[in-house]
Amino acid sequence: MQKQTKIKLATLGLLLAVFLAAIEGTIITTATPTITTDLSGVELMSWIFASYMLAMTVTSPIYGKLSDLFGRKNLLLFGIILFILGSALCGFAQNMEQLIIFRAIQGLGAGAALPLTMTVIGDLYQFNERAKVQGFISAVWAISSVIGPLVGGFFVDFLSWRLIFFINIPFGLVSCYLLIKYLDETIVKSKKISIDYLGALIFVLSTSSILYALVIGGDSQDWFSKKMISLYVFSAISFILFIIVEFKAKEPLLPLSLFKNRNLVVAYGAMVFANALLIGVEVFLPVYNQSALGKTATTSGLTLIPLTFSWTIGSFLSGRLLAKYHARTIISIGTFLCLISSIGTYAFLLNYQYSIYLLNAVLGLGCGMSFPLYMIIIQSSVVKKQRGIATAANSFLSTFAQTLGVSVLGTIFTIKTSSYLNGKKLILNEHSMKNMPNVDLHSIQNAVSNSYHFLTLFGVLFAFITFLLVLFLPKSNFEEKSESVA
DSSP states (O other), X not given: OOHHHHHHHHHHHHHHHHHHHHHHTTTTTTTHHHHHHHTTOGGGTHHHHHHHHHHHHHHHHHHHHHHHHHOSHHHHHHHHHXXXXXXXXXXXXXXXHHHHHHHHHHHHHHHHHXXXXXXXXXXXXXXXXXXXXXXXXXXXXXXXXXXXHHHHHHHHHHSOTTHHHHTHHHHHHHHHHHHHHHOOOOOOOOSOOOOOHHHHHHHHHHHHHHHHHHHHBTTTBOTTSHHHHHHHHHHHHHHHHHHHHHHHOSSOSSOGGGGGOXXXXXXXXXXXXXXXXXXXXXXXXXXXXXXXSOOOHHHHHHTTHHHHHHHHHHHHHHHHHTTTSOHHHHHHHHHHHHHHHHHHXXXXXXXXXXXXXXXXXXXXXXXXHHHHHHHHHHHHTSOGGGHHHHHHHHHHHHHHHHHHHHHHHXXXXXXXXXXXXXXXXXXXXXXXXXXXXXXXXXXXXXXXXXXXXXXXXXXXXXXXXXXXXXXXXXSSOHHHHHHHHO
């Protein structure tokens, strides 16, 4: 079989791995009420998501570093198999406690699958080709995030919520088969490999505590309660110890030299604020549609479809434009479109509701043009032996930004809504709206509408900071210099 054919089939296996991990984050959303009712655990509902996200976020950098030391293929296969195992166990879960534990196992697998697929793409393809393939991955991620709730809703309404987890198994097995058969990897083994066990342990403790605080903050715990303050202090002290350990480690988990590279710092920073902007739209726009406008969950989900389609177009467009223009030029255009979309959302949200479809399409186009190229810049700014941890660090920061964004924006949204309602904390859906007096209905709709409108200001801020950061990328064709040393 020709080498190019093998690479294409291996890439298909990688795309399936991305699809599995990406769709699992959203497919469960519409099924959650049914799952928690069947398993009698409504009070633990948030942990269905939190356990998955915590496990995935914390382990991503560890997998990335290990892949630099021992190779990508075996670790990636391990992650996919672990994900399949977790999915099967979730499908058989008999109570909420079991489901939460099994979701964490899924997350441990996803922690390897997402960053390592990106890293393998960087190993398989040269710079110009890499942009096109990263565009495919970006498109798969965007499509998965939108169709996930629709597929989950279909399984719940017509089949069984357990199929949400069982459906992962055949796709995962096909991905493993393609990677085993067609992904070739040459590993240069070193006689002396030093693993930063202490750094990894402290990193897990530090990030787990702050992520746990973000999950429970403003919900089951006040942000400034004794428990929360203890978590903040513990995380901060652990992080300081982690930095000290990394300075002394022979083979640090997270080489601090990465943060001396301007291209990496700018790309990481831009991705953090871009992800905060994106998660604000994906999480709170459906709440606005259902609570303020009275739309059904399905109709509300359709609002995000223009974002997905235009993201796909932008991803392919960025790959083609890279042959003619510098990465900075293309990313600048993309981030400017995101800024225009954010400003338009703030300006027209309350008066022209249908404009949100067009503005989401503009946002998706901007993200599609910029997100794949951030990854290209990150992978092309380091030598090959650091590509795994550089990619995984981006995955960690992006997920952390989304978690932080949801927590902070959610708290602001709750406070603003409560202030409009004189202390009442109530979010509507189409079912609770039917039997409500018109006076109460209008007051709550106005409260939710004004609160979300206030959140869109933060979207403008995030988009503006992203655009400013991109301007610090070098104008020169830095990718050619970086590739020459990789």
